[in-house]
Amino acid sequence: MTHRGALLFWAGMLAALGAGWAGFPRLIYRRQPQPVAFSHKIHAENAGMKCEDCHEVRTDGTFAGIPRLEKCASCHSAAMGTTAAEKQFIDRYVTPQREVQWAVYARQPENVYFSHAAHVKLAHLECSSCHRDHGQADTLRLYEEDRISGYSRDIWRDMKMDDCVACHRQRGIENSCLDCHK
Amino acid sequence: MKATRRDLFKFAAGGAAGLALTPMPWRLVTDTALWSENWPGIPRPARGEIRTRFTHCALCPAGCPVKARCVGDQPVSLRGLAGRPLCAFGLTGHHLPYHANRVSRGDPEGAAQAVRAALSRRGANESVAVLDLRPGRTASWTYRRAMGALPGGLYLAAQSGLPAIDLRAAKTILSFGVPVLDGWGTPANVLAARAQFRLIEAEAVESHTAMLADEWLPLREGSQDALASGIRHILTAGAAGIPSGEAAERSGLPEATIVAVAQELARGDAVVLAREETDAVTELNRMLGGRAIVRRREAPAPFHWTRTAAPVTRFDAVPDQSIRALLIDESVSDGYFPWDAVERKLAPEATVVVFASSRAGYGAHAGFVLPAAVYPEIADDIPAAIDSTAATFRLAVPLVEAPATVVNPTRFVAELAGVDAGDALRERANAIEQSGRGTVLSYTDSRSTPLRDIKADAFWKILHEGGCWEDEARDQSPGEPRASAPAVVAMTWEMRMARGPLSPLVTKLYQESNLRVRT
Numbered sequence: 001m002t003h004r005g006a007l008l009f010w011a012g013m014l015a016a017l018g019a020g021w022a023g024f025p026r027l028i029y030r031r032q033p034q035p036v037a038f039s040h041k042i043h044a045e046n047a048g049m050k051c052e053d054c055h056e057v058r059t060d061g062t063f064a065g066i067p068r069l070e071k072c073a074s075c076h077s078a079a080m081g082t083t084a085a086e087k088q089f090i091d092r093y094v095t096p097q098r099e100v101q102w103a104v105y106a107r108q109p110e111n112v113y114f115s116h117a118a119h120v121k122l123a124h125l126e127c128s129s130c131h132r133d134h135g136q137a138d139t140l141r142l143y144e145e146d147r148i149s150g151y152s153r154d155i156w157r158d159m160k161m162d163d164c165v166a167c168h169r170q171r172g173i174e175n176s177c178l179d180c181h182k
Numbered sequence: 183m184k185a186t187r188r189d190l191f192k193f194a195a196g197g198a199a200g201l202a203l204t205p206m207p208w209r210l211v212t213d214t215a216l217w218s219e220n221w222p223g224i225p226r227p228a229r230g231e232i233r234t235r236f237t238h239c240a241l242c243p244a245g246c247p248v249k250a251r252c253v254g255d256q257p258v259s260l261r262g263l264a265g266r267p268l269c270a271f272g273l274t275g276h277h278l279p280y281h282a283n284r285v286s287r288g289d290p291e292g293a294a295q296a297v298r299a300a301l302s303r304r305g306a307n308e309s310v311a312v313l314d315l316r317p318g319r320t321a322s323w324t325y326r327r328a329m330g331a332l333p334g335g336l337y338l339a340a341q342s343g344l345p346a347i348d349l350r351a352a353k354t355i356l357s358f359g360v361p362v363l364d365g366w367g368t369p370a371n372v373l374a375a376r377a378q379f380r381l382i383e384a385e386a387v388e389s390h391t392a393m394l395a396d397e398w399l400p401l402r403e404g405s406q407d408a409l410a411s412g413i414r415h416i417l418t419a420g421a422a423g424i425p426s427g428e429a430a431e432r433s434g435l436p437e438a439t440i441v442a443v444a445q446e447l448a449r450g451d452a453v454v455l456a457r458e459e460t461d462a463v464t465e466l467n468r469m470l471g472g473r474a475i476v477r478r479r480e481a482p483a484p485f486h487w488t489r490t491a492a493p494v495t496r497f498d499a500v501p502d503q504s505i506r507a508l509l510i511d512e513s514v515s516d517g518y519f520p521w522d523a524v525e526r527k528l529a530p531e532a533t534v535v536v537f538a539s540s541r542a543g544y545g546a547h548a549g550f551v552l553p554a555a556v557y558p559e560i561a562d563d564i565p566a567a568i569d570s571t572a573a574t575f576r577l578a579v580p581l582v583e584a585p586a587t588v589v590n591p592t593r594f595v596a597e598l599a600g601v602d603a604g605d606a607l608r609e610r611a612n613a614i615e616q617s618g619r620g621t622v623l624s625y626t627d628s629r630s631t632p633l634r635d636i637k638a639d640a641f642w643k644i645l646h647e648g649g650c651w652e653d654e655a656r657d658q659s660p661g662e663p664r665a666s667a668p669a670v671v672a673m674t675w676e677m678r679m680a681r682g683p684l685s686p687l688v689t690k691l692y693q694e695s696n697l698r699v700r701t
Contacts, residue, residue: 005192012196020204028209062232062251109216110226113251113259149216177687178259178273 029144029153035100036093037085041138047075051127051135052120063116069099103143105154106131111181123171130158228253236625236648238564239272240557240578243316243516244368245564246272247625247648250581257558257581263625266370274685278556279582281685283540285553290589293535293550297598300507300533304334308506308529311336312595315515317494318565320610323483324592325511326491328599335599336500337492345475348571349375352474353451356413356443358406358463359385360455363394367569382443384409399443401433408432409440410454410462416444417469423462478566479653481573482617484609500527511591512538512545513554514562521547537591552589559584563607573653575614577607577645608642615641620653 043049054067064071072094079090093100108114119125127135144153161180168175201207220226230253238245239260246268250257257276262268278284301310310332312325317339329335349371360366362381383395384406392398401409412429414422423429426444430437446452453474456463467475497519506529521544528534536548539556555561558581566574596603614620618634622641625648633641633651645651 004189008189008192009196009199012193012198013200014196016197016200017204020201020206024204024206024209028213060234062234064231110220146213146216148210148213150220151216178261 028147030147031142031144032103033142034103034140036089036102038140039138040135044135055116055127057117057121061115061117066102066104069093069097072100073097103145103152105134105143105152106159107152108155108159109151113180132158227258228256230254232258235579235581237558237579237581238576238648238650239268239275240514240560240562240564241271241275242365243318243565244567245574245576245578246368246370247576247650248272248275248558249625250276250558252581255582260558262370267373269365269369270688271684274687275557276581277685277687278539279559279584281540281556283542284556285539285541285545285551286585287587288552288589289550290552290594293552294594294598296533296550297507297509297535301332304506305529307501308504309334309336309500310507311338311495311500311505311509313338313497313508313510313519313524315510315512315517316565318480319514320483320563320606321511321592322565323487323491323610324596324601324603324606326494327487328595328601330490330492331599331601334506335492336495336505338497338500339494346478346566346571347453347455347569348474348476349379349569351451351476352379352453354380354382354446354449354453355474356382356384356447356452356454357391357395358410358454358456358458359383359389360457361389361391362455364390366391368567371567371569380446382446399433399435399439401435405433406456406458407460407462409435410460410466412440413444413447414462414466414469416441417448417466422465476571478571479573481566481575481610481651481653482613482619484613487609497523497527502526503529505529505532507533508535509591509595510534510536510538510544510548511554512536512543513556513560513591515543518543537589537594552591552594553585553587554591555580555584555588558582559588561607563610572620572655574650575611575645576650577648579646579648611642611645612638614651620651622649622651624649 043054054071056064058064072089076086076090076094079086092098120127145151146153164180165175232251232253235250235252235257237248237250239248247263247266248260248268249263251259251261260268260273260276262272297310304310310329312329312335314322314325314337316322322337322339326337329337347367349367352375355362362383363372363376366372380397381391381395382397382399383389383392384399384401385392386401386403388398388400392400399409408424408429411423412426412433415424415429416426426437426440429435429440433440447454447470451473452470454463454467454470503526505527508524508528510524524544525547533550534544534548535550535552536544537552537554538545539554541551545551557578560578561580562578564574564576564578566572592606593603615633615636615638620633621630622633622636622644623630624644636644641651
């Protein structure tokens with residue numbers, strides 16, 4: 001009986017481990033593709049663009065974030081190339097002047113403010129310090145949204161508060177609550 | 183093989199142990215907490231393009247300049263300018279419109295009828311009064327004009343005509359319970375001058391200021407005058423005041439301490455600040471004659487206002503049981519009177535109307551509480567701070583729209599009295615512009631321009647963009663008597679925390695800022 005009991009215990013444990021490590025992440029995140037097949041790689045390599053050409057810090061210190069259609073349309077007023085993605089972009093967004101509803105991987109919770117100007121302009125941090133190699137990717141991966149909290153999965157990777165605090169400690173920079181929290 | 187209930191439990195136990203080794207339970211705890219932060223009904227900062235707007239903080243008379251980050255019409259964070267930081271209250275001011283205890287509804291028609299009825303049954307020696315808890319504003323002029331137009335109208339102020347204190351000219355400050363380091367003056371001015379003056383705090387309890395002062399004199403409650411008289415006795419070599427021995431006995435301080443304080447004050451550039459104006463303190467200040475007490479001109483006001491305005495009446499000069507109708511503007515408050523002191527002045531069955539954003543103050547005792555706009559909805563000017571040596575004119579420009587249910591206190595009072603309130607702020611700005619005095623500081627481009635070089639419309643535009651007018655320094659001839667008796671009825675930050683409404687974040691920030699100051 002003892003042997004049978006141990007077997008059942010371990011079976012239960014294995015089932016839970018499988019569910020927790022393999023099943024749960026699939027269940028908790030809602031996956032959705034981006035509305036436009038955008039390639040950072042093509043823009044960076046073929047067009048020779050830099051991050052700040054589209055994701056600019058304005059003169060008043062505010063960060064433009066994800067560029068608005070107006071910015072895209074300044075180059076893509078007509079199709080640039082013959083790909084299906086380009087045609088779709090022009091037809092669906094540029095011509096009817098409809099804003100693209102990008103899903104923002106790095107969108108922080110409502111109570112957080114992050115100053116790109118302070119980090120990029122003053123501290124001279126590279127974009128890749130937080131966004132990894134996102135700027136070199138040829139395709140946009142699926143956006144994963146936590147079904148319960150509604151937050152992007154990406155902010156749990158390199159953009160947690162612990163990561164901010166660790167980086168500030170490493171550089172000996174003092175921080176208080178309201179530096180980041182609204 | 184038959185599965186028993188025991189088998190089921192063993193399997194479940196294994197499952198529970200296994201789950202504890204996966205991210206699932208921990209993640210669910212975190213997610214549930216995050217989900218609870220985003221429940222419907224919880225105000226959220228708007229998303230979108232961030233723009234910067236400038237205004238002035240209206241939470242206290244320091245009126246610190248504020249740089250607001252706004253998304254659309256909603257401020258999402260407030261901060262001060264370089265070298266002019268905001269306090270914990272100022273940093274969280276944009277939370278106030280959403281405070282849970284905010285007064286949202288009132289009965290303005292009912293209140294107006296009640297006041298009119300009170301006026302009609304007013305006795306010969308009875309009055310109708312406005313109690314202004316932040317005198318010196320343009321709104322205060324409207325109240326004075328309204329009370330001047332009403333028979334038996336009185337304009338009561340918590341504090342009025344106070345001289346300014348030039349902290350840069352003070353080497354020694356003897357403070358009788360004034361919260362010099364805790365919400366009394368402009369934070370930036372106090373911080374800038376702190377290293378240059380020695381602060382002796384005399385009060386019965388070890389307040390925040392007492393803790394941070396250079397010396398704390400734990401005198402007995404109510405013995406302020408005895409200590410002031412004892413010091414005066416030493417300074418006049420026995421010609422006035424009470425002997426230091428008697429002062430020591432009454433105040434509970436060692437006689438040697440009183441002598442040492444007197445000697446320190448005698449070295450020059452000393453000023454005595456007191457929470458309550460008394461003859462002993464006034465005399466002591468007159469004797470010290472320090473340069474730090476400055477008589478400040480008021481910002482110009484239209485002539486027809488000054489002609490028709492009721493005089494400022496001291497609250498304690500009002501006879502008991504003589505106020506038939508009392509209107510209290512608590513929408514902004516820098517001082518207050520205990521309710522029992524107010525109640526003593528009221529006639530039996532008097533009508534009390536309070537304009538407030540919260541019921542935490544006088545609203546608990548009033549017949550009518552009318553909802554008032556709260557900073558940063560409020561459109562008001564902020565009088566010069568106690569530590570500002572020149573008159574100023576700066577606006578708290580609304581950053582968000584006030585709810586439709588709020589009542590404008592000045593319009594309410596003006597309509598009752600049949601006075602045209604008009605666009606009082608603009609009229610005041612025009613009067614200042616016509617004086618041609620002083621300079622205008624624009625925060626948007628950090629430029630300071632003489633007022634005489636600016637046209638009226640441009641001046642108004644700068645004020646609306648968060649600019650500040652500052653009067654030119656007034657030369658005081660050697661023969662001109664300096665102001666005396668700086669009676670201060672200031673609200674400390676601790677008192678503000680007790681009276682609310684405040685952002686829930688304030689407590690943490692306030693404690694954190696204190697820890698920083700102490701370490």
